[in-house]
Amino acid sequence: MEVLMKEGKLVYVNGLLLEAEQAYVGIEDLALNRGYGVFDFFRVRDGVPLFMEAHLHRLQHSARQMHLTLQLNDEQLSQLVHHLIAQNACKDCGIKILVTGGISANGYSLGSSPNVVISTHELPPQNPAHYTSGLRLITHEYRRDLPAVKTINYLMGIWLQPMVTQAGADDVLYCWQGEVHECPRSNIFIVSRSGEVFTPVHGVLHGITRRHVLNLSRHRYPTHDTEVTRDMLYDAAEIFVTSTTKRIAPVVSIDGDPVGNGQPGPITRQLMDDLQQFEWQYLEERRP
Amino acid sequence: MEVLMKEGKLVYVNGLLLEAEQAYVGIEDLALNRGYGVFDFFRVRDGVPLFMEAHLHRLQHSARQMHLTLQLNDEQLSQLVHHLIAQNACKDCGIKILVTGGISANGYSLGSSPNVVISTHELPPQNPAHYTSGLRLITHEYRRDLPAVKTINYLMGIWLQPMVTQAGADDVLYCWQGEVHECPRSNIFIVSRSGEVFTPVHGVLHGITRRHVLNLSRHRYPTHDTEVTRDMLYDAAEIFVTSTTKRIAPVVSIDGDPVGNGQPGPITRQLMDDLQQFEWQYLEERRP
Missing domain, CATH: 3.30.470.10 (Aminotransferase class 4, branched-chain amino acid transferase, N-terminal domain)
Structure with missing residues (x-):
């Protein structure tokens, strides 16, 4: 936004x-x-x-x-x-x-x-509730055209907005033929109950923040960019999304069902700190 | 165009x-x-x-x-x-x-x-070759978002243009999961070997010319707006497309294979005449 x-x-x-x-x-x-x-x-x-x-x-x-x-x-x-x-x-x-x-x-x-x-x-200040309480997502069966290209085609995302609002949710998560893909303007990460970190590699825009978070996560946790199934989504201990404007935002429910205990989890919070730190370091090296 | x-x-x-x-x-x-x-x-x-x-x-x-x-x-x-x-x-x-x-x-x-x-x-004069020699189509596995709505989303059609040109074709025909849908800017009609006329009803924009041709065809031939499979496409005696600018244009090849004898067929030509006549009548009734 x-x-x-x-x-x-x-x-x-x-x-x-x-x-x-x-x-x-x-x-x-x-x-x-x-x-x-x-x-x-x-x-x-x-x-x-x-x-x-x-x-x-x-x-x-x-x-x-x-x-x-x-x-x-x-x-x-x-x-x-x-x-x-x-x-x-x-x-x-x-x-x-x-x-x-x-x-x-x-x-x-x-x-x-x-x-x-x-x-x-x-950039309006991000809604602080999204960082403490987390985002609520609904899923929708859809795959973007040319997903790896950052085109201006947001027809489906905008068209679904009334449906998102009506469901009391904050955003929509595109899934396609049993696989989890992405939100219209952010990538998704899933933390399994065993503490491994997954993000979909197919049917997604390869976000710059996604890439940074993948690298940061690899230093701490077993981390995979791979196929992610809907089952993994419903079994997740933690879920978060990444984007340039949101950085990392925790997800607390999917289609009305709580993720883990319904609170932002420790691995999400750790990676939020790591990303802040990473951005700060980038800035320090380039500050005029 | x-x-x-x-x-x-x-x-x-x-x-x-x-x-x-x-x-x-x-x-x-x-x-x-x-x-x-x-x-x-x-x-x-x-x-x-x-x-x-x-x-x-x-x-x-x-x-x-x-x-x-x-x-x-x-x-x-x-x-x-x-x-x-x-x-x-x-x-x-x-x-x-x-x-x-x-x-x-x-x-x-x-x-x-x-x-x-x-x-x-x-409106530049239509390429007369399209009416005498007919159009060559290639197929592409794709379904438009919100196909029944005339949105401005032509991303895939424009993106595929170099591929169409390289194949020596004139346009692309979207097919999806074994079903025939539509071209980016026109509807498709298929005439079976037994002389029945079919046009897809799912996953298409309901063209105004499509509707007129359906009505005209119903007066002459067994006519169906229904599910159309890829098999029907490859078995067709005649194929044509309809649009506001093209009216009716015969299709003579699909993916390089000739349709029927590779020439515009008699039912296509009959409906072209009928549509001309229908348009003329509409005009006569409204001419100032």
Whole structure:
């Protein structure tokens, strides 16, 4: 969840810095008309874009996978991001880089050059209840198209929102043919009763936070990125999700049934501490 | 395939008539960022919007299914369309009505009011080869999300285009778990060797042209909208697709194998004539 920074702030659109209120994309854009585009999103803390290299690397991968010819390399994107952080005096915020299908000559075929929008976003304070009380998830039988690519296709996630609310839940967990995949905007981790840590490897976006948590977890616990079945979900001692904005958030119920004792567990809390520490170390090394 | 009419032409955007070159949607729009929106598209012939009532009815249905509160009723939309046809001196063209998720407060939750864009499009003359020589299709294992809703999600169709081109084909046919569904932008009909006509009823968008062809076919042949298996596809005597822009286009090969004798068949040609006649009659009754 993020809110576009507007008053007096700038947005990069195809080589121009525009005032945020007046930043527009033409109505022929393929994202607008055909839902075709990719993006990435990362946080800025104390003026330092967190793990930007990894996010830019993934953005380039997403664009290539979608046959989009992004004309900007990582260094150019990085310079634009730093320039925007300085211009918008954006010490702690989110950065979104959107790469759309561009203008299509016939409303369907890919254009020759994508539209690129880089914008700064306020990150509302996370709901503290999610960290102490934890998240409630419901499951839904679904597999995203091209799950390993960070496309703009969130049709199902948004469409399911009223259903999530009605169930008194916080988010939905996509499962597919007996396997656990992911939430619309976060990866899932499962801690077994024997204290092993699992995260699905198939049908998921390979999150940057997911990768960090996997590495941190490997230093402490038997850790596996592998196939995860629904049975493992219902048998879990602890469950948590990871994302750039949430970092680690404990999950306390699935489809109304409590996870473990219904409280955030010790391994989840340990990895939350480890991730904080890891982020802090990254920041210390790069602080101006 | 359609091309936005630009020079000196107007586009309706949220209550305003803007010059087409300067018609934009703000970067916070949920279609642009999350691929969330619906649309409809119909042809104008001799200044008469063809089957507009049916298209507006479907658009309202699509919007409701997607939890979008379209503030304009059919009569208001119809008036806007007629006004735009007059303003843009658009005798023969396509009309697109796009209803997006609107501006989201947090970049994910649905906004309170959608963005509405109504635009006029040039329809390039159809490739005559498609009507005499027919289309070549390849199959792909895929089922669209919310197939009965005309959403803007064409991610898979556009993503598959290079694969279609490489296979020397014209379009892709989605099949799912042994069943035949639809092409990204058209419905499919299959004529069996015994002269019966079938079209899939599950996992498809219920096209307006599909409905007309079903009705016309029922007057001549045993006709079924039902489950259609892949076996029926490979056994077919004739195959054709229907859409607003293509009307009826014969299919002459599937995955490189010829359909029937590899030529457009007699039942396909009969229904092409019937549909022409039906459209003509509709026009005659409404011509100013």
